[in-house]
Amino acid sequence: MGEDFESRLAQAQQTVARLIETIGQVVVGQSAVVEQTLWAMIAGGHVLLEGAPGLGKTLLVKTIARCLDLEFSRIQFTPDLMPSDVTGTNILVGDEAGRRTFSLHKGPVFTQVLLADEINRATPKTQSALLEAMQEAACTIAGKRHELPRPFFVLATENPIEMEGTYPLPEAQLDRFLLKVLVTCPSEDELTQIIVRTTGHEGAMPDRVVSRDEVVALQVLCREVAIAEPIVRYVARLVGASDPSAPGSPELVRRALRYGAGVRGAQSLVLAAKAVAVLSGRAHVSFADIARVSKPVLRHRMIRSFEGEADGIATDQVVEVLLAHVPLRPAAGDAVMP
């Protein structure tokens, strides 16, 4: 039985390696972004990619979607986009007998991989149309609940909030993204390679290298990964310390944050860490896994205070302080590590 799980783990690693290799044929660099996106896919969560226009966010998502043998749809968020444009609506249709009935016209959300491009260009009302879909993988239209096909995976891109014509995502919506991945500018080598690759002949599109069953298997495997109680407690302390009103929270947290990460943040930390463990071929989570996923998991869940924003304190800085401040073992513990 242990050998079976070990083989499944090995198979998962091979699958992911194949996927990464295939994506790498299209997307130059951005290995961290690719890896983090795959964490979310394995953990069954959604990803918010943030970066300046032209950094390959859409290309990355499209490539991933193409590599997966899953239904794919894309929504280009604009300010005049309506919620029904996302979810779909009932339209009146006439049959051959001349009777007219309402028929559901499913929106683009009814898919398995959804690319929500430039999500912060739509109004919050439209953005919120994705809430139910992202949390429950279901969509309620005209009072009727419709289950979405599994797996359901939202990959959203957004421009930095400072750019014109953008609307900040509601906190509730942000909380539903497992990870917020920052897409950074490519290095000189990567840029050179991008220029060469994109200004010549158009390359062939990648093949579908991962089936739906494989994706589901990855997600099941992720849930089976074990985690020790001391690590879970560490996650709880880490998230608890992000609350600026909590006693013993770091001074930077009290000064720069208005709200800390909540329960979803703790859940997301563990899920993401489990995905990392799967990718590492382990059946258990380590403290290092938690530390590794903490920034993409927590950075969009902490709401900065006015002072934090005025001082330009990034949430990533706060996460670093939290990691340094919160001990692996509770301070009140009797044992003293040598």
Add this chain to the structure above:
Amino acid sequence: MKVLPGTRAFAELFSRRARGVRTRTSLDALFGGLASGALAALACALLGWRTGLSALRYGGPACLALGALVALARHHRRRWSDTDVALFLDEKLDSAEVIVTALGLGDRTDAPANLVVKSAMTALARELPKGSGPRVFRVWHALLPVACAATVWVARLELPLAPPLPAALPGAEVIALETLEGLDQARALWKLAPLDAAQGERLRSISQRAERLKVQLAKGMPRREAQAELSRLRDDVTAERQRLGAGHERRGLEAALAKLANAPPLGSATRALGDRDLTEFDEEMETLANRLEADDRERAKKTLAEAAEAARRDGAKGVASALDEQKTRLSERGEGAEALRELGKALGESLSPEGKRALEKLGQTGSPEHRSELGQELGKAIEGLSDAERKRLAERLKESASDLAKKGKSGANGKDLQALREDLLSPDGQRRLVETLKELSKPPSPSENGAREHALGDAVSELSEGESRLQQPSLVPLPMLDGSQKPGDLAAQKNAGRDRAKGSSGGDPMPGGGSAEHGAGTAPVAAQSVRARASAKLNPGAPNAGSVLGRTPGRVGETALSGGEGGLRTAAPGELSGADRSEIPREYREQVGRYFPAR
């Protein structure tokens, strides 16, 4: 070899590794505790060396044991749990928390759990990297041997001399004396016949206090305390000496004195009684008894009886008792003296010239010495008489007795002469007569009151001498060790002190008891210098006993006529009879006296 299920095998493997880890942490705690204990032992040794408390210097082993026990108890209370050990092993084996995860799986037997356990066992099977185990020895553990060595060194060091003592307050130094003048006399006062029961109690209390003071002095006590107690004793003894005719007996004494003043032959005795000097009173009355003729003696007895009655009437029972006693003694001693004189006269020329001179002097002065001399000479004369001379002497005695009878004085004297005559006629009677003469010639025994007065006077005198001795600045009776003796040689010092103390008491205190050494001393103290200091405060704010501050109110009619204790307490020599010597006219004093009659 039986293959254990995964979780059980993991548990055993983990338990073995955990035991090793815990052993090392226990050893770490033990060495830490020992090092702490060694430091505490060193501190104790230093403290003991500094303060001179030897027990602290040798408390090192106890400190070590205590440090180890405390450290192990603390370690046991804070010992690592299995989770702590697992986390430690995960960290040191770089196993990404697989061990702690496996430990938390419990009874799970699913596939992931099996894989985790398998991975954990693989990790546990690896050896810890060299030097990554729990540290047993730490740098500061090196203090253990260093502190132990230092403790031993300090324990073997000789104690430093105590810092020089500040100048002692006057009288605060400790003195120790085996004997002190006056204490033995004061201790024996309870044996005296008291004036009354109350005085008996007081005398007993004085004796007990003297006994306590003697014991305390032998052990050693502050000089000032000894002086104060000795002064109090002397004051109390003086008060007892002056008790006769003092206070409420004063009027009785004055009345008796007034009666005695009517008898001129009693003048000296009256003055002695007025001075309440019963010893002198005894002597004066003895002189009178030796000197007075029978008629005068009878008058004196009558006067004494009247004086005693007057004293008793005015409430001076002690004075009356003393007068009654003197009356009886006057009668007894007077008759004996008269018998001696008559015998001397009857012997005539047979008496030696010394005897004649003693007979003459006895009649003139009444001195006890002359009486004694006369008695001895009479004995010699009677022993040298022939039978014929004895018969003639008997005849003369018979004539003297008859003469006395004719004169109407055939009382006791006449009977005595008759008895003497009969004794002279037989050899046995002659021997008895010589013995009787010896008895009559002996110095008189003091009266009860006189004896008490004498003993109290002796005690006061000796106590005063004792006070003087205590005030001698050279009296430093706590000798320290000399260079030849080492601290702790208590037995030798005690014996030496005892031997030297024997020197003072080795001689017979009675006359002719032999010579005595005067090298007595106090046993040396077992130290090179005094290390303990006692509080020198003695009755702060209170004056020393025996000192007189200011004046005390006297009773009506009382004057300071004599030194010593009374209503006016101690009177200075210049204050005695001060009123008589003042320039205030006698008439004025008497007038004032009528306004303030005695109550």
